[in-house]
Amino acid sequence: MIVLGVTGSIGMGKSTVSKMFMEMDIPVHDADAAVHKLLAADGAGVAPVAALFPAALAQDAAGKDYIDRAALGKIVFADAEKKKALEQILHPMVQQDSAAFRAEMEQQGHKIIVFDIPLLFETGGETRVDAVLVVTAPADVQKARVMARPGMTEERFNYVLSQQTPDAEKRARADYIVTTDISLDDTREQLKKIVDKILVPQKPRATPPTNGRH
Helix, strand or coil, X not given: CEEXXXXXXXXXXXXXXXXXXXXXXXXXXXXXXXXXXXXXXXXXXXXXXXXXXXXXXXXXXXXXXXXXXXHHHHHHCCCHHHHHHHHHHHHHHHHHHHHXXXXXXXXXXXXXXXXXXXXXXXXXXXXXCCEEEEEECCHHHHHHHHHCXXXXXXXXXXXXXXXXXXXXHHHHHCCEEEECCCCHHHHHHHHHHHHHHHHXXXXXXXXXXXXXXX
């Protein structure tokens, strides 16, 4: 089974690409979704995160504890030490979740699965996948998409960019690149070609004859 790591900077269209993979019946493990689950009521990350950042703890209508992600974001925003402390709690949990997903999908006989990891290069995620696909778009398209999001500011956009590996470096380190400043159908076609290429069995290397004898 091939594990394809999918990543891309903010606003590049990574989520759209992951949805397209799911439409192609390719299982996707979403690292962001895994974090949301960890911080939701009954999530394994609630207690350890609350112990470190009690101001982020909240309760739902049923009286169950959960982590208010907006409050947590304000606490760790632009504070490198707090952000690192949070990552030291959550990243191992997300990796454990992805490993369980990988084992389950392999048992089900899938030939290819996707790990959707926003901070793939930043967290060494390339070592946990067989190949990396980077989703990209021109900088002006990226900025327009991000600034259109509710509550987004220039300061926050620039901060997020500063925390991510530059797009040019991502592309240089990628095995595959998909551009999203085109139609959805064209993006989908790029993905299909990449999947076909990944799934084509590699021909065994021919053994060269020795001194003309076989």
